Amino acid sequence: MQLKMTIDEIHSFLDGVFPQVEGQFEVLALSLEETIVRMNVSDAHLRPGGTVSGPSMFALADVAYYIATLSLIGPKALTVTTNCSIDFMRKPAPSDMIAKARVLKLGKSLSVGDVMLYSEGMEKPVAHANLTYSIPRD
């Protein structure tokens, strides 16, 4: 197995299908084992007290796992989340967030894996998400 998309191809694809989030997410590294994505945190992602909101962390986990799956199957925009379960473990810092996604099982119709979410500058993870995506049949 080898990667079907480069980081540049991923960025172009996301700009095309999700123009509203352009500039929010940046793929830092891409390999068969791990996909690393940064979320540039702005005021829109924060909740009172200055921490990153739950929906923003959900968005980051979801995008990171989408990218990890597309890098293995190619640009199939209709790939959709069927389940996302997040354990919120620590209060995030008001800094950018880093997601590390890994695909644990890539089947014909399902991609199953997890994403660890970190606040930049904190060693321990802030949240852990498990996701399942449904892959459209050709």
Add this chain to the structure above:
Amino acid sequence: MQLKMTIDEIHSFLDGVFPQVEGQFEVLALSLEETIVRMNVSDAHLRPGGTVSGPSMFALADVAYYIATLSLIGPKALTVTTNCSIDFMRKPAPSDMIAKARVLKLGKSLSVGDVMLYSEGMEKPVAHANLTYSIPRD
């Protein structure tokens, strides 16, 4: 057991602690068995194709369960989500969404329950969320 907050008290409390979402969420009904919340869907909640985005559905499920729990324990702002698992089952319509939350177990330190999410005008549920909140000790 009886409710510790009215709908008006919930609205005032949310406006105080989450001013950035003011006007997005409206409690339609509140009882020991069920809390019903509407999300007024605007362009900010949509993704290309006109459907409500995953993070927006996460936000609605999270707020609805927060309200359901606070109505039973009173206004404890430090009550926080520890887990949220969502099954995305059908494509939402580009209309307002309705959440129906129920608390299945209210313990001293955890509130466990679920939320069914509907698009207005669709009979069948769009998504089903299960949540656990941690309740601060007094």
Add this chain to the structure above:
Amino acid sequence: MQLKMTIDEIHSFLDGVFPQVEGQFEVLALSLEETIVRMNVSDAHLRPGGTVSGPSMFALADVAYYIATLSLIGPKALTVTTNCSIDFMRKPAPSDMIAKARVLKLGKSLSVGDVMLYSEGMEKPVAHANLTYSIPRD
């Protein structure tokens, strides 16, 4: 939509594919909205202290949802669990257990729903399971 199997057909099918659990599970009611299954609790299901063990509750939730799905799609033995998430909410009694399963979404390749687990004689639920089954393509 109508049911594709009767209670008797379900019992015969289970005895054929899972002979090792014969007599443990009994379908009490079957409809499009709800499937009710009893687990006859014996010493093998108990843990010290006399409560029903976690693996036994998992087995009941899994069988109940399998039956609920098969009743809608017919006897496809290769239908398999892809995810099961259980919230354990109250200590079960050392009595028989009752599972109430409902299918929330029946797609071409996935069946998604939940199961509420009760101890006979207790009003409130003991556990709540959410399951996804993969359905083989014909």
Add this chain to the structure above:
Amino acid sequence: MQLKMTIDEIHSFLDGVFPQVEGQFEVLALSLEETIVRMNVSDAHLRPGGTVSGPSMFALADVAYYIATLSLIGPKALTVTTNCSIDFMRKPAPSDMIAKARVLKLGKSLSVGDVMLYSEGMEKPVAHANLTYSIPRD
């Protein structure tokens, strides 16, 4: 932080509180980062076709995470599972199973982490479980 129990102490403790599973589970390695547990698979764990059953995999994940938590907090028997979510990814072999558990967050009242399950002789994981345990206050 350092381990509060040795492998021998874990084995003695389990034999005392769960005598019915004596001999089924063996702790192979114990560290702050990872707990490795073997399940000696016998006919009781199998389902027709010779694969390990779902409830048996649930039992292994649950025991492995219990051990991982106790090794950090000491022998508190009343530590109980509040949530277990399992993704079943590949058909297990009819061989012994190995669980690798890691604690992602140890709080005062909750332990949150995951367990990867392997069939001996297969490189890729068979299942991935995420668990939350409630820790009794002293």
